[in-house]
Amino acid sequence: MNRMFQGFVFGCIIASSSVTNADFKPEPIGIIETLPEQYPDHWIMAQDLSFFHMLEGAVRVIDPSEETTGDQYKGQMTSSFIAVFEHSKVRNEHYVIESFFSRGGRGGKRTDLVTIYDPTSLSVSDEIEIPAKRLTGMPKGTQAALIGEEERFLGIYNFTPAQSVSIVDLEKRVFVNEVATEGCGFVIPNGARSFSSICGDGSFLTSNLDASGALTSSTRTETMFDPVGDPVFETPIAYDDNAYFLSFSGKLLPVNIGEKQISAGDWLSLATTEDEKSWRPGGITPMTSDTNGNVYVLMHPDGGEGTHKNGGSEVWVYDLEKKKRTNRIELKNWSLVVGTSGTGKNKFLLATNTDMAIDVYELPTANYARTLTGAGSTPFVIDGLN
Amino acid sequence: MKWLDNLAEKSTRKLARSSGRRSFLAKLSAGIVGGSTIPLLPVARASGGGNSYPGVGSQSTGNLEDPGDPTSCDYWRYCAIDGFICACCGGSANSCPPGTEMSPMTWIGTCRNPADGKNYIISYNDCCGRTSCGRCMCNRNEGDVPVYRPQQNNDTNWCLGTKSNVYNCSTGVVLGIALE
Missing domain, CATH: 2.60.30.10 (Methylamine/Aralkylamine dehydrogenase light chain)
Incomplete structure (x- = not known):
């Protein structure tokens, strides 16, 4: 449409509207919504891995307390090629660790980025290029982590299959270092400028960084679990200076990850009777926790070899403070992913069911409240920001 | 896995809009049988010799020493x-x-x-x-x-x-x- 024609059409619209209703005020064009600087603590970030179209993932901001779709959905970020999402409370920034290919679906040059989003506008505020070697695959909560109390560094797990961690300086907005973690993987933050990785023999490797993000020292523990007989899932719950790892058989292993000399405590069992021991944890994201130290584990009956990704019909609640299981929540639908958000009257357990919709349960009652549909084709990770 | 079955069923619905009713029902029934028999296992298993993937006809290796359907999760x-x-x-x-x-x-x-x-x-x-x-x-x-x-x-x-x-x-x- 040329400019003269555009002007003609616009003039006609103005002319006709002024004839039909002199009081009519046309709505302005170009309004873009914004979000609050600090999100309400019950909002969730639902990450759609878009498993069937991996280059088209998204992280959606959702208010699970609302009844209508218009009130629930707040906006979205893109996340390319089975990406990883992180949020810094200290910096109040969203990070999407993603991969792009110069020739789209057939590949070409791969570029890995830490894309930084402003939480208010959901616009990209910066990009940091990192080595194109981050692990891609099914989501694990420990593929990346903010390191140190000041959250200055972001560690990203690489797999080529050589294993290492890329260190990004979020203050200077640059990739600064690659830390080799031979035989060990993942990034578990454990204190000031330090992180731990899980090793293939059931031990842990701790890497210590200096103020510039360079490796200063590393230590490796003895074997602390059986990585073949009863392996632990990759993502622990952090609580009270411990990382609680969940084993395939349904036990929690406390590891005092914040200490210089890491050691493991006694195993804690989710089952309380002999009959319950046939129940096993499982799912794509099988464990989450809340701000009160309650651990929520997706469980299925008749578990055994190879059932650790099955999901479950119940969520078992384990109170880390009381060191006991306190509840068994029967889910409305079989689910594959669990997450939590909120505090007080707006505290929720979220579960992605087999229809790939998100069921919302109120806590601590565990009453089913509603189901969120349209959170994407495969919302495999649900994070509350607080 | 039921979510896989459900996704497959959605594909079947899409297929139904572009194919004849009889063939749609035949494919849908294969999907439902496969999906409902063992709905919660992590695989879309075949049932009764059919293939649980709608739109994917069952086949065989034709090799007795390597039995089965290479297009079946089973x-x-x-x-x-x-x-x-x-x-x-x-x-x-x-x-x-x-x-x-x-x-x-x-x-x-x-x-x-x-x-x-x-x-x-x-x-x-x-x-x-x-x-x-x-x-x-x-x-x-x-x-x-x-x-x-x-x-x-x-x-x-x-x-x-x-x-x-x-x-x-x-x-x-x-x-x-x-x-x-």
Whole structure:
């Protein structure tokens, strides 16, 4: 449409509207919504891995307390090629660790980025290029982590299959270092400028960084679990200076990850009777926790070899403070992913069911409240920001 | 897995809009039988000789020593596979679709062949260089352990050491007989 024609059409619209209703005020064009600087603590970030179209993932901001779709959905970020999402409370920034290919679906040059989003506008505020070697695959909560109390560094797990961690300086907005973690993987933050990785023999490797993000020292523990007989899932719950790892058989292993000399405590069992021991944890994201130290584990009956990704019909609640299981929540639908958000009257357990919709349960009652549909084709990770 | 069955059912509905009613019902019934018989297992298993993937006709290897349907998640050598079955994507149980590249490294599983009762070493090489095939998603986890033991894990995108890291589908290549 040329400019003269555009002007003609616009003039006609103005002319006709002024004839039909002199009081009519046309709505302005170009309004873009914004979000609050600090999100309400019950909002969730639902990450759609878009498993069937991996280059088209998204992280959606959702208010699970609302009844209508218009009130629930707040906006979205893109996340390319089975990406990883992180949020810094200290910096109040969203990070999407993603991969792009110069020739789209057939590949070409791969570029890995830490894309930084402003939480208010959901616009990209910066990009940091990192080595194109981050692990891609099914989501694990420990593929990346903010390191140190000041959250200055972001560690990203690489797999080529050589294993290492890329260190990004979020203050200077640059990739600064690659830390080799031979035989060990993942990034578990454990204190000031330090992180731990899980090793293939059931031990842990701790890497210590200096103020510039360079490796200063590393230590490796003895074997602390059986990585073949009863392996632990990759993502622990952090609580009270411990990382609680969940084993395939349904036990929690406390590891005092914040200490210089890491050691493991006694195993804690989710089952309380002999009959319950046939129940096993499982799912794509099988464990989450809340701000009160309650651990929520997706469980299925008749578990055994190879059932650790099955999901479950119940969520078992384990109170880390009381060191006991306190509840068994029967889910409305079989689910594959669990997450939590909120505090007080707006505290929720979220579960992605087999229809790939998100069921919302109120806590601590565990009453089913509603189901969120349209959170994407495969919302495999649900994070509350607080 | 029921979510896979549900996704497959949605595909079936889409198919129904573009194909005749009789063929739609035949395919839908195959999907429902497969989906409802064992709705919550992590695989879309075939039932009664049918294939649980709507739109994917059942077939056979034609080899008594390698029995089964390579387009079915139940096929014996897929006991630790995670991804889109290449036999549904233009490849086969042990070959990649045209235009893709097979990953030179991968994870290894051990599956029992029902024909002779022996355990075989299976190499689950990914095919790379085309976007997700999206057909015949299959996830079985016998012997699978977490990613920190990568040689035994199926969650990883193994399109590594290839020209393209973009994942298309997964094969199950029989490498040899496992030692007891």
